[in-house]
Structure formats: C-alpha cells, structure tokens
Amino acid sequence: MIEPSITRDSADGHFLQIKSIVKTYDDVVAVNDVSLDIAKGDIFALLGASGSGKSTLLRMLAGFETPNSGQIILDGEDIVSLEPYRRPINMMFQSYALFPHMTVEQNIAYGLKQDRMPKKMIADKVVQMLRLVHMEKFAKRKPEQLSGGQRQRVALARSLAKSPKLLLLDEPMGALDKKLRTRMQLEVVDILESVGVTCVMVTHDQEEAMTMANRIAIMEEGRIVQAGTPRDIYEAPNSLQAAEFIGSMNLFHGEICVDAEDHAVIDSQECANKLYVSYGVTTALDDKQVVFAVRPEKTMISREQPDSEYNWCRGMVHDIAYLGGHSIYHIRLDNGKILNSFMVNSDRFADAPTWEEQVYVYWSDDSGLVLRP
Amino acid sequence: MKTPVRFSAWMFWVGMAFLYLPMLSLIIYSFNESRLVTVWAGWSTKWYGELFRDEGLMSAVWRSLEVAFWSANAAVLLGVMASVALTRFGNFRGRSMLHSLVAAPLVMPDVIIGLSLLLLFVSMTDVIGWPQQRGLLTIWVAHATFCTAYATVVISSRLKELDRSYLEAAMDLGATPLKAFIQVTLPIIMPALVSAWLLSFTLSLDDVVIASFVSGPGATTLPIEVFSSVRLGVSPKINALATIIILIVSLVTLAVWWLSRRKLQREKLAK
Numbered sequence: 143m144i145e146p147s148i149t150r151d152s153a154d155g156h157f158l159q160i161k162s163i164v165k166t167y168d169d170v171v172a173v174n175d176v177s178l179d180i181a182k183g184d185i186f187a188l189l190g191a192s193g194s195g196k197s198t199l200l201r202m203l204a205g206f207e208t209p210n211s212g213q214i215i216l217d218g219e220d221i222v223s224l225e226p227y228r229r230p231i232n233m234m235f236q237s238y239a240l241f242p243h244m245t246v247e248q249n250i251a252y253g254l255k256q257d258r259m260p261k262k263m264i265a266d267k268v269v270q271m272l273r274l275v276h277m278e279k280f281a282k283r284k285p286e287q288l289s290g291g292q293r294q295r296v297a298l299a300r301s302l303a304k305s306p307k308l309l310l311l312d313e314p315m316g317a318l319d320k321k322l323r324t325r326m327q328l329e330v331v332d333i334l335e336s337v338g339v340t341c342v343m344v345t346h347d348q349e350e351a352m353t354m355a356n357r358i359a360i361m362e363e364g365r366i367v368q369a370g371t372p373r374d375i376y377e378a379p380n381s382l383q384a385a386e387f388i389g390s391m392n393l394f395h396g397e398i399c400v401d402a403e404d405h406a407v408i409d410s411q412e413c414a415n416k417l418y419v420s421y422g423v424t425t426a427l428d429d430k431q432v433v434f435a436v437r438p439e440k441t442m443i444s445r446e447q448p449d450s451e452y453n454w455c456r457g458m459v460h461d462i463a464y465l466g467g468h469s470i471y472h473i474r475l476d477n478g479k480i481l482n483s484f485m486v487n488s489d490r491f492a493d494a495p496t497w498e499e500q501v502y503v504y505w506s507d508d509s510g511l512v513l514r515p
Numbered sequence: 516m517k518t519p520v521r522f523s524a525w526m527f528w529v530g531m532a533f534l535y536l537p538m539l540s541l542i543i544y545s546f547n548e549s550r551l552v553t554v555w556a557g558w559s560t561k562w563y564g565e566l567f568r569d570e571g572l573m574s575a576v577w578r579s580l581e582v583a584f585w586s587a588n589a590a591v592l593l594g595v596m597a598s599v600a601l602t603r604f605g606n607f608r609g610r611s612m613l614h615s616l617v618a619a620p621l622v623m624p625d626v627i628i629g630l631s632l633l634l635l636f637v638s639m640t641d642v643i644g645w646p647q648q649r650g651l652l653t654i655w656v657a658h659a660t661f662c663t664a665y666a667t668v669v670i671s672s673r674l675k676e677l678d679r680s681y682l683e684a685a686m687d688l689g690a691t692p693l694k695a696f697i698q699v700t701l702p703i704i705m706p707a708l709v710s711a712w713l714l715s716f717t718l719s720l721d722d723v724v725i726a727s728f729v730s731g732p733g734a735t736t737l738p739i740e741v742f743s744s745v746r747l748g749v750s751p752k753i754n755a756l757a758t759i760i761i762l763i764v765s766l767v768t769l770a771v772w773w774l775s776r777r778k779l780q781r782e783k784l785a786k
Contacts, residue, residue: 301687
C-alpha cells in the first residue's frame with residue numbers, strides 16, 4: 143500500500159476556495175452566493191436534496207457549467223475561465239460513464255493518452271491504478287462484462303489516473319445496491335486516503351456523507367446552510383434546517399423564560415415541564431420565541447417518574463420499531479405530541495416497556511439545543 | 516385452449532405466404548427455360564448467362580450501386596451534422612425550423628421532390644452554368660438530399676438518448692470537444708450510423724421516381740432500366756437479377772443477425 147502522504151486535518155489552509163459563486167438558469171437561481179474553503183487532502187461532501195444546487199456546484203468545479211459571477215481558486219489559480227479539458231480536475235460520474243467500446247485498460251489509459259505521455263509510462267501507470275483498485279484480473283474486460291462494484295472501481299481508477307489536484311465524485315454510491323454501498327464507501331475512502339487526493343463529493347444520503355467525508359456542507363435552495371465536521375453538524379446544528387436535515391429531532395416550540403450566563407430555561411406549551419439547557423442563550427428582549435431540540439438517542443425511557451424539575455414528560459408507548467440493535471419508541475404525550483426515543487437493546491430479553499404502557503421520557507441537562515425557528 | 520393456438524399458427528402461415536410467395540415464384544421463374552415469363556418450360560440457368568452478357572443492364576447495376584454508395588456516405592455525413600445541431604446545441608434560434616426542414620422530405624411525395632429538384636437544376640444551369648447537363652452527379656445530389664432526412668431521424672434518435680456524461684467524461688479526461696466526439700461519441704453511436712447508411716443505400720438503390728426526373732442521357736440507374744424494360748415486356752433476365760439481389764440482401768441480413776446474436780451470447784456468458 144502507498145503511505146498516506148497527507149494527514150487529514152484542515153490546518154493547511156485554502157487549497158480550493160469557492161468565492162461567492164452565483165449560477166442562474168433563466169429566472170431560477172440554482173446556486174446563490176456560495177463560498178467555501180476546502181483544505182488540501184479533505185474529503186468534502188456537499189449534502190442536499192435534489193434541486194438544492196449541489197450538482198450544479200460540482201459541475202461548475204468540473205467546468206461543465208460557467209458561473210454567472212464569483213471565483214473558483216484551486217491551488218492559487220482562478221479556474222473559472224478554464225475549459226474542462228484544461229482543468230487539473232477529474233470527475234467520477236454517477237453513471238460512471240465508462241466508455242463501452244474500450245476495455246478497462248483503455249478506459250484508464252484514455253486520460254493519460256490525451257496528455258501524450260510515452261506509451262511505456264502509460265502502461266506502468268495503468269498497472270499501478272489497476273493494482274490500487276484491485277482490478278488487475280479484469281484489465282482486458284469490457285465495461286459491460288463487469289458488475290456494478292467493479293465498474294465503480296474502474297471509474298475511480300480512471301479519474302485518479304491523471305493524479306488530479308482535485309477529484310470530484312457525483313453521487314458515488316448512487317448506482318449500487320444497499321449492501322454493496324456500505325462496503326464500497328469504506329473501500330473508496332481507503333483508496334482516496336492512500337492517494338491523498340483532495341476530494342469534493344455530492345450526495346443526498348447523509349449516512350454516506352458522514353461515513354466518507356471529514357467535512358460536510360449542507361445545501362438547501364442554492365445556499366450553504368452549514369459547513370463543518372460531521373460531529374459539528376450533528377451535535378451542534380446552527381439552524382432548524384440543519385437540525386432537521388441530518389438525523390431526526392424532537393422539537394418543542396416555546397419561549398425563553400430564564401436567560402442566564404451559563405444556562406437557559408424554556409417554557410413550552412408542548413411539554414408539561416420546563417426545558418433546561420446548560421449553556422447561555424443570548425436573546426433580544428422582544429424575540430423570545432425559540433425551538434428546543436433533543437435527539438432521540440439522547441432521551442431515555444423509564445416507568446418511574448424522574449425526580450428532576452426539568453426535561454421530562456409523560457406519555458404512552460404508541461409504537462415500537464424493533465430494529466435488532468436498537469428499538470425506536472414513539473411516545474404519545476398527554477397533549478397528543480409524538481416523541482421519538484431510541485433504546486439500545488443491550489439485554490437479549492430485557493423487560494422493556496411495551497405498547498400502551500405509561501412511561502416517562504427524560505434527558506440530561508446538556509443534551510438539548512436551542513434553535514431559532 | 517387448443518383452437519386459438521391452431522388459429523394463430525394458421526394466420527402465421529397465411530401471413531408468411533402473403534409476404535414471401537411472390538418472391539418465391541420470382542425465384543422459381545428465374546430458372547425457367549421459356550422466354551415467356553408466365554409459361555413454365557423446364558429448368559435452366561440460361562437467363563443468368565443472358566443477364567451477365569447484357570451490358571446495358573449490368574452497367575446500370577454498377578451505376579446504381581455507385582450512386583447508392585456515395586449517396587449513403589453523403590447522407591450519413593450530413594445526418595451526423597444535422598443530428599448534432601439538433602440534439603446538442605440546446606435551443607438555438609431556428610432549431611424547430613431546422614427540425615421540420617430536415618424532416619420534410621420524409622412526408623413529401625417523391626414526385627414533388629423530383630420535380631422541384633429538376634426545376635432547381637434547370638434554373639441553376641441557366642443562372643450559374645452548373646450542372647451543365649443532368650446525369651449521375653444530379654442523381655447523387657438528389658438522393659443525398661432525401662436520404663439525409665432518413666439518416667437524420669435514425670442518428671438523432673440515438674444521439675438524443677445517449678448519456679451526455681460520455682462526452683463530458685472524455686472532456687474531463689483532457690480531450691477537446693471535437694476529439695471527444697470522434698473518439699467517444701462516434702464509436703458509441705456506430706450501430707446507428709451503420710443502419711442509417713444501409714437505409715440510405717437501400718432507399719437510393721430503390722428509387723425510380725426522383726431519379727427519372729433528374730437523370731440525363733447515359734445515366735440510367737437500375738430501377739429506371741428495369742422499369743423501362745418491363746414496359747416492353749418482362750424478360751426473365753429481370754427475374755434472374757432480382758433473385759441475385761434477394762440472395763445478397765438475405766445474406767447480409769443473416770450476417771447481421773448472426774453477429775448480434777453472438778454479441779448477445781458473449782455478454783450473457785460474461786455475467
């Protein structure tokens with residue numbers, strides 16, 4: 143295996159800078175003033191629903207679309223006006239776009255031939271790439287004779303063959319079935335890390351983004367909602383949009399009633415008790431409306447009433463989804479609101495609460511978040 | 516349950532007979548001894564010998580093949596260019612006009628195409644002095660014109676459904692748009708080019724109406740030759756010629772079928 147040449151921290155600055163990019167189609171704004179900094183060696187995921195502008199942004203990086211305004215600076219060079227075939231950027235397409243009339247070898251060699259590299263060097267590089275993706279045995283096959291996972295490896299090898307400064311992945315697992323997907327996610331990350339290439343990927347699958355990327359940007363309606371590490375985005379979403387996009391959330395709409403330096407208390411119609419967060423929330427006097435959010439896996443269920451003053455509510459077990467590793471409980475509160483709670487099934491046949499049983503849902507003081515509606 | 520099966524089998528054979536009995540009788544009568552087409556007088560291959568000795572007919576065959584070959588070439592070339600313009604350049608001004616103009620010869624009666632081309636050639640001779648006289652060149656121009664319409668339909672429907680990402684992938688890997696088109700798009704759509712070429716070739720070989728308008732002295736194509744000789748009474752030579760043509764067409768069709776079946780089997784084997 144090749145030594146990892148770059149450590150994956152975001153310390154060494156601005157390798158790829160996207161500066162206030164705007165792209166409109168007729169009257170529709172596809173990408174609206176997006177700016178991002180991506181460090182060398184990052185695997186960066188653009189996460190969003192379809193129509194969020196993530197693919198348009200990727201295509202602008204590849205050069206297939208031209209932004210209306212803004213700059214894309216790669217390694218100190220503005221590449222906006224560069225044609226796609228002159229950019230030191232390669233892309234792995236969602237459909238892989240392997241050339242059906244060429245063998246695996248010829249596909250991988252195609253980009254190198256365009257650079258008029260000597261034949262011997264091309265052959266060496268092709269062998270090296272085939273070894274990298276474990277496809278040595280399939281060099282003479284045509285793409286139609288390969289399985290989905292094998293095609294993906296060839297596509298990856300082809301896009302890495304020219305040693306691009308930036309690799310783009312468009313829905314990399316989109317064409318694979320679920321089981322293969324999980325395996326290939328880790329395998330692709332291994333390959334990318336061994337090469338040390340900087341990578342921007344587009345996906346609508348949050349699990350995929352969190353598995354593969356070390357930084358994620360959530361896009362919605364052409365804007366970046368939040369960018370950060372997977373943990374930042376999951377544990378500290380900066381907005382309701384970001385919180386609802388990744389994972390699931392229990393939300394309580396309410397008003398701030400105590401606003402201290404190190405804690406805040408929220409009064410909500412939707413919960414019988416007051417809600418407490420262990421950090422200060424600076425609010426304007428006339429804007430006390432907030433949303434209290436807590437993730438299902440941070441809540442606990444018990445049959446006894448908690449003795450705390452804050453952060454619990456009473457309800458009935460409405461539904462249980464038993465998933466093996468954990469169960470998802472849907473608890474209906476007295477006021478009709480449904481809360482989600484995860485319970486880890488650590489005992490094989492534990493005496494867990496069952497349907498229509500009265501239970502209490504509670505969580506610790508530092509589990510909750512305050513978001514703006 | 517049995518009756519419908521027997522009925523459909525029966526209908527199948529009636530249909531086959533309807534389609535192929537005329538050709539079969541033509542083939543059988545090409546081996547007829549008699550010089551009267553409708554009277555059977557025993558087996559003979561003498562009309563094949565007569566056919567190859569008939570210089571007028573043989574030169575018409577070669578002339579027709581030549582015209583068909585070059586018409587098909589021109590039609591495919593123009594068809595590719597028109598298809599690229601129609602499918603890849605987005606919604607440019609006049610796109611729908613180009614689309615209907617290219618497709619117009621498909622629905623236009625041959626008589627009108629032939630007559631209008633004749634008038635065009637005549638007035639061109641008056642104004643710019645070219646073409647000096649009508650002949651093979653004018654037939655070629657006429658055939659290329661109407662074959663382009665068919666070629667464009669075949670090629671553009673293939674190009675329309677072709678995933679754009681092939682071309683983009685080639686450009687992404689460093690090929691200029693023209694290079695990407697030649698090295699990637701053209702090989703992928705090659706089957707469509709081949710069928711467009713064969714279709715144009717057949718149409719040109721088959722055409723009698725347009726060719727008789729725009730042909731001139733010494734430029735008699737096979738269909739014109741056959742057509743005019745039939746008016747003087749059908750010679751069994753024509754039967755012999757038709758038999759040879761049927762044989763060649765069947766062989767080509769069989770070869771195409773065999774090649775595509777082999778390809779399909781190889782794909783199955785790989786999976």
